Amino acid sequence: MKKLIFASIIALLAGLCVQAARPKIVAHRGYWNTEGSAQNSIRALVKADSIGADLVEFDVWMTADDVLVLHHDAEAGTFVIPDTTYAAISQIKLANGEHIPTLDEYLDVAKDLNIGLAFEIKWHWRKEREDLCVKKCVDMINEKGLADRTLYITFSPNAHEQLGLHGVPHYFLTGKSPKELVEMGSDGPDFHYDVFYKNTDFIPEFKRLGMPINVWTVSTPEITQYFIDQDVDYITTDTPELAIKLLKETPDHKDVRVMDFNLEGAESFDAAAAVIRAEHPDFVTLQGVKQSPDLNRLAEIAGMYIYYEANGKDGVAVMSRLTPTDVKSLTLPNQFRNTPCKAIVCTYDLGNAIKVNVASASMSDENDVTRDHQAEFITRYLRDAGIPAVLGAGLNDKPKSKSWETMRGRFSELSPDGVTFPAPVPDRKIDYLLSYPAEKVEKRCSYVRPSAASFHMPVVADITVKY
Ligand code: MG
Numbered sequence: 240m241k242k243l244i245f246a247s248i249i250a251l252l253a254g255l256c257v258q259a260a261r262p263k264i265v266a267h268r269g270y271w272n273t274e275g276s277a278q279n280s281i282r283a284l285v286k287a288d289s290i291g292a293d294l295v296e297f298d299v300w301m302t303a304d305d306v307l308v309l310h311h312d313a314e315a316g317t318f319v320i321p322d323t324t325y326a327a328i329s330q331i332k333l334a335n336g337e338h339i340p341t342l343d344e345y346l347d348v349a350k351d352l353n354i355g356l357a358f359e360i361k362w363h364w365r366k367e368r369e370d371l372c373v374k375k376c377v378d379m380i381n382e383k384g385l386a387d388r389t390l391y392i393t394f395s396p397n398a399h400e401q402l403g404l405h406g407v408p409h410y411f412l413t414g415k416s417p418k419e420l421v422e423m424g425s426d427g428p429d430f431h432y433d434v435f436y437k438n439t440d441f442i443p444e445f446k447r448l449g450m451p452i453n454v455w456t457v458s459t460p461e462i463t464q465y466f467i468d469q470d471v472d473y474i475t476t477d478t479p480e481l482a483i484k485l486l487k488e489t490p491d492h493k494d495v496r497v498m499d500f501n502l503e504g505a506e507s508f509d510a511a512a513a514v515i516r517a518e519h520p521d522f523v524t525l526q527g528v529k530q531s532p533d534l535n536r537l538a539e540i541a542g543m544y545i546y547y548e549a550n551g552k553d554g555v556a557v558m559s560r561l562t563p564t565d566v567k568s569l570t571l572p573n574q575f576r577n578t579p580c581k582a583i584v585c586t587y588d589l590g591n592a593i594k595v596n597v598a599s600a601s602m603s604d605e606n607d608v609t610r611d612h613q614a615e616f617i618t619r620y621l622r623d624a625g626i627p628a629v630l631g632a633g634l635n636d637k638p639k640s641k642s643w644e645t646m647r648g649r650f651s652e653l654s655p656d657g658v659t660f661p662a663p664v665p666d667r668k669i670d671y672l673l674s675y676p677a678e679k680v681e682k683r684c685s686y687v688r689p690s691a692a693s694f695h696m697p698v699v700a701d702i703t704v705k706y
Contacts, residue, residue, distance in 0.1 A: 261491070261592065261706065262467055263293035264482045265357050265475040267456050268311060270295075272477055277335035279309040281348055292479045294355035296392075296455075299342055301363065301372035302328055307342035307379065313361070315339060321363055342376070346383045355388045356380075357453075357475065359412075360402070362395035373401040380407075392429045392453070399423065410453055417444040429453035429475070432462055442469050460485065470592035491706040493589040494683070495521040496699065497597070499631030499654065499672045503527030503553070504694035511692040512540030515558070518688060518699055522587075523558040524599035524631025524672070527693070530554055548583040555599040557585045564588050569600075569620060572612040577605040582617050586626070595680075595704045596621060596628040602642065610634075614642035618649040618675075627679040627704050629653065632671050633695075651677045653700035657687035662696045672700050679705045 269276065269283020270290060276282045279297050287295040298311045306325035313319055316331045331339050349356060360376055363369035380389050390408040393399050402409035403424045411425045414434035420427070427450035428434075428441070435441055435454060445452050453473035457463050463482050466474050467489050476482045498520040505511050508531070515523055515537075523543065528534070530549055534556070538545040543558040548568045557563075563585035571580040582600035589595060600617050603609040614634075621628040630650065634643060650673035658665040665687075674680035685700035 262474045265294040266292040266479040267296050267475045267477050277333040280337045288352040288354040294357045296357040298359045300361050309340050358391045360393045360398045377405045427451045490591050498523045498699045500697035501526045501633050501695035502693045508533045508537040512537045514690045514692050515541040522597045525556040526601040526633035528554045528556050548581045550581050593706050594626045598630045601633040610642045614645040628675045630673045650675045653682045654698040655685040659696045661694050663691040
């Protein structure tokens with residue numbers, strides 16, 4: 240694969256602002272940083288629910304007489320909770336005047352709310368006491384019918400292991416590598432944000448492993464936005480109202496313009512480049528591209544990056560204003576040894592965790608069976624990639640053929656009804672822009688751009704790519 244030069248400064252794509260709710264917001268120790276509230280209080284639980292936090296985080300200890308209570312530190316007043324009976328602990332008042340709640344009291348209130356529970360089991364230093372604490376916590380959640388709303392977190396390796404034995408969702412709070420967390424049998428990380436800052440490979444690796452990512456304790460606008468943009472699963476925060484506001488303000492879609500242009504018969508790239516430039520597309524899928532040093536010039540005039548893949552007679556390319564995060568070349572099936580056919584797939588990060596694959600493919604014009612297999616191959620590849628896709632395709636085929644039906648069945652069509660070939664007086668439609676899936680890529684408008692720069696007229700579509 241050959242990366243060719245480019246001309247323009249990276250242009251940020253325009254985005255509109257609508258509602259978004261991607262990472263779940265976890266109110267750390269409840270919503271306590273507000274009047275009349277206190278950490279790990281009933282009031283903080285109700286407040287967190289009232290502002291629309293997705294989950295409430297709270298800390299649970301077991302007293303010397305086996306009562307489960309909420310408190311952050313082991314010390315409460317002059318007592319050490321695991322060494323003290325509940326009768327003594329219950330006399331201690333929180334900052335808002337409530338007594339230290341028992342888990343039973345807390346969950347009875349939570350039952351009538353909508354909020355999820357991020358249940359931290361504290362590190363009890365005697366294993367048999369900790370094992371009993373874990374069992375009693377899990378039993379109480381189950382008895383109160385809250386299992387579907389609860390995930391467990393802990394710093395204690397033993398409690399983490401016990402939670403695994405109980406078969407409940409459990410996340411580890413101390414920074415470990417993805418490999419170590421897998422070996423621990425954990426469901427995922429719940430790490431301090433600094434761990435992710437220092438190990439930038441952790442988030443992509445946990446995502447690859449399918450492990451939900453929780454981060455704590457994120458309370459400034461800058462750090463909160465960073466983890467919204469990283470598209471983690473849970474953000475644990477002391478400022479839940481701020482996090483909810485930032486989420487709402489984070490765009491969940493991007494508007495972009497795509498063009499498909501087959502350059503077959505183009506005598507010079509200059510004329511094609513001028514056509515492209517005039518339309519200001521964000522992405523261009525090209526087919527019928529002869530390899531030439533002039534490709535550099537095409538990119539320069541268009542003001543875009545270009546990624547090219549040679550085919551048998553000619554090549555396919557993707558041009559873009561953004562640099563892709565990944566470029567893949569696909570060799571399409573060719574069981575009858577016809578002229579080789581390739582596709583090129585460029586992956587882009589449009590910002591705010593919105594991604595898109597832009598692909599260009601030119602399929603066999605020699606063999607119907609080969610073309611059918613190629614259509615199957617490229618559609619499966621883009622579908623399995625799991626992110627929205629746009630495909631510019633020279634189908635070399637007529638509508639209602641099997642390969643077209645394959646494409647049609649898996650993709651939505653972005654291209655307009657107009658004919659595109661042969662330019663300048665076309666009588667048929669053989670150039671297509673397709674997308675997948677329908678709910679993630681929406682066509683706003685499309686048109687055929689009159690042009691005599693090649694044998695094909697380009698098609699242009701304004702689309703919205705959604706998170
Ligand atoms: Mg905690």
